[in-house]
Amino acid sequence: MNKNTIIALTFIIVMAFFPLIADSAWLGIGITFLIFACVAFSQDIILGRAGIFNMGHAIFFGIGAYATAILNVQFGFEIIATIPFAIILPVIAAIVLAGPIIHLRGDYLLVATIGFNIIFEQVLKNNPGDITGGPNGIFGIDVVRVFGYELFSDTAIYYIAFGLLLITLLIIRNLDNSRYGRALFYINKDEIAAKSMGINIPYYKLFAFALGAAIAGAAGSVFAIQYSAVSPESFNFMQSVMFFAIVLVGGSASLPGVLIGTFVMFVLPELFTEFNEARYLIFGAAMVLTMVLRPNGVWPASFGNIPKYLKEKVKGAK
Amino acid sequence: MKYVLEIENVSKFFHGLVAIDDLTIRVKPGQIYGIIGPNGAGKTTLFNCVTGIYVPERGSIKYKGENITGMAPHKIAERGILRTFQNIRLFKEMSVAENIMAGTHTKSKQKWYHSIFHTSFYKEDEKIHWKKVEELMEFFGLTKFATTATQDLPYGAQRKVEMARALAADPELLILDEPAAGLNENETIELTEIIRKISQLDIGIMMIEHDMDMVMNLTDYITVINFGKEISQGLPNFVQDDPRVIEAYIGSDDDEDEA
Numbered sequence: 058m059n060k061n062t063i064i065a066l067t068f069i070i071v072m073a074f075f076p077l078i079a080d081s082a083w084l085g086i087g088i089t090f091l092i093f094a095c096v097a098f099s100q101d102i103i104l105g106r107a108g109i110f111n112m113g114h115a116i117f118f119g120i121g122a123y124a125t126a127i128l129n130v131q132f133g134f135e136i137i138a139t140i141p142f143a144i145i146l147p148v149i150a151a152i153v154l155a156g157p158i159i160h161l162r163g164d165y166l167l168v169a170t171i172g173f174n175i176i177f178e179q180v181l182k183n184n185p186g187d188i189t190g191g192p193n194g195i196f197g198i199d200v201v202r203v204f205g206y207e208l209f210s211d212t213a214i215y216y217i218a219f220g221l222l223l224i225t226l227l228i229i230r231n232l233d234n235s236r237y238g239r240a241l242f243y244i245n246k247d248e249i250a251a252k253s254m255g256i257n258i259p260y261y262k263l264f265a266f267a268l269g270a271a272i273a274g275a276a277g278s279v280f281a282i283q284y285s286a287v288s289p290e291s292f293n294f295m296q297s298v299m300f301f302a303i304v305l306v307g308g309s310a311s312l313p314g315v316l317i318g319t320f321v322m323f324v325l326p327e328l329f330t331e332f333n334e335a336r337y338l339i340f341g342a343a344m345v346l347t348m349v350l351r352p353n354g355v356w357p358a359s360f361g362n363i364p365k366y367l368k369e370k371v372k373g374a375k
Numbered sequence: 376m377k378y379v380l381e382i383e384n385v386s387k388f389f390h391g392l393v394a395i396d397d398l399t400i401r402v403k404p405g406q407i408y409g410i411i412g413p414n415g416a417g418k419t420t421l422f423n424c425v426t427g428i429y430v431p432e433r434g435s436i437k438y439k440g441e442n443i444t445g446m447a448p449h450k451i452a453e454r455g456i457l458r459t460f461q462n463i464r465l466f467k468e469m470s471v472a473e474n475i476m477a478g479t480h481t482k483s484k485q486k487w488y489h490s491i492f493h494t495s496f497y498k499e500d501e502k503i504h505w506k507k508v509e510e511l512m513e514f515f516g517l518t519k520f521a522t523t524a525t526q527d528l529p530y531g532a533q534r535k536v537e538m539a540r541a542l543a544a545d546p547e548l549l550i551l552d553e554p555a556a557g558l559n560e561n562e563t564i565e566l567t568e569i570i571r572k573i574s575q576l577d578i579g580i581m582m583i584e585h586d587m588d589m590v591m592n593l594t595d596y597i598t599v600i601n602f603g604k605e606i607s608q609g610l611p612n613f614v615q616d617d618p619r620v621i622e623a624y625i626g627s628d629d630d631e632d633e634a
Contacts (some may be wrong), residue, residue, distance in 0.1 A: 231489045234501070237489070255450075256480055360468055
């Protein structure tokens with residue numbers, strides 16, 4: 058077992074038993090952590106793996122949340138039935154929005170995605186066709202019903218979010234060991250070398266966007282379920298900045314890194330609420346210091362994703 | 376198939392300046408074709424035209440009879456033209472094995488959903504290509520470095536990784552841009568042997584090299600270019616004694632320190 062597997066297993070076991078010891082306030086923080094971890098991992102596919110400077114990730118998270126809210130509240134869909142839409146609509150949005158700008162160099166693409174995010178927030182606030190609820194958003198989202206059971210307790214929602222995180226981790230593990238996943242790393246490390254090896258760069262970058270958007274959309278759906286409400290502020294540009302920062306502060310393409318990043322950005326602020334605004338001074342300073350002292354993140358990724366038998370052979374050769 | 380690559384009357388301009396002027400080069404399968412010439416002669420530009428990084432303004436480039444002029448680099452690589460770079464372009468933070476695995480990209484048949492679901496097809500596909508990586512690491516003597524990040528390797532080993540990565544794609548034309556640059560004498564001898572072995576697999580090889588001993592010893596045919604123009608071509612012995620070549624080299628004072 059390698060180090061990453063041990064960390065992942067420990068983390069999963071701790072998180073699985075967390076509701077047994079947590080009170081309701083802590084459970085709420087736990088749910089938020091799980092949901093934002095999923096979004097951060099999905100951003101890590103786009104930013105950490107493919108190396109695309111996507112500064113509009115809250116769009117996909119938001120489309121997922123609004124898809125569930127709108128379909129449930131305005132059209133009377135069961136929550137379960139809205140989830141496929143919360144996954145597919147962000148994918149379509151990712152392909153339509155990122156398609157025309159995918160060839161842009163990092164910094165130009167970053168500005169374009171900021172533009173998209175600002176437009177997205179404005180659209181939500183302006184309530185087109187009376188479906189997004191305007192600046193106040195949408196309230197009164199139903200509880201989840203599965204086979205006649207109503208899953209409304211915090212514990213139930215916690216395990217829904219936990220299930221999503223497990224799926225996300227599984228997808229990422231499978232991605233990293235596949236042709237598509239490796240192609241993303243090659244593109245990130247050296248585009249010219251990657252295309253000289255036959256990698257169609259725009260295609261794989263769009264794939265990263267689509268996969269990241271799908272996971273973020275699913276997380277958005279769970280977010281809507283948790284609060285039984287959605288509002289535009291949860292998906293504005295600042296949220297995208299947070300998701301971007303989590304990946305870079307934690308460590309690109311690093312599982313523990315992204316978890317630490319999510320914990321620092323979303324959970325620590327909840328623990329220090331008595332310090333009010335002062336806590337943000339500390340967080341700002343911490344981000345600056347991390348980038349200066351550890352430019353690859355708190356916990357940088359380690360490479361060497363090769364089959365076990367090859368690793369054994371190397372040990373023999375040495 | 377007579378020629379694996381046919382470059383016909385190709386010209387490339389940069390902002391009106393001629394980088395390549397009406398070059399015609401034909402490479403046979405299994406042939407080692409040398410491109411030599413002083414610095415700035417347009418050799419690397421020519422390679423960039425063949426691999427699709429640049430699009431030539433005039434002329435045509437054919438690979439196994441198919442016109443590939445102006446095709447995107449990844450499509451050219453898919454067809455079987457693979458290259459190495461003058462200033463080594465490896466995926467630095469990644470391990471040697473992962474770098475070589477990059478070469479199998481065009482060979483692998485995995486679809487997008489195999490990155491989410493690991494089906495039995497996926498497992499078979501991975502197995503075949505890691506096997507290929509394993510064989511190439513053996514061939515180049517890189518097995519002990521399999522898990523080492525390429526940026527931590529000595530220069531000579533990095534050159535080998537680049538070559539192994541290109542070979543992993545089963546190329547029919549291999550383009551080597553100064554493979555011996557930065558290598559010591561022993562490493563150069565070793566590399567010469569490796570290149571010869573590769574050509575015996577019926578892979579056409581086109582190489583730029585400044586190490587004249589190596590070029591004369593290794594290549595089957597040579598084109599000499601200067602200021603983008605062909606000034607001579609022929610067998611190594613012929614080119615070596617060609618007065619036009621000698622003049623071009625003596626006329627320029629920067630070729631010696633390159634080797």
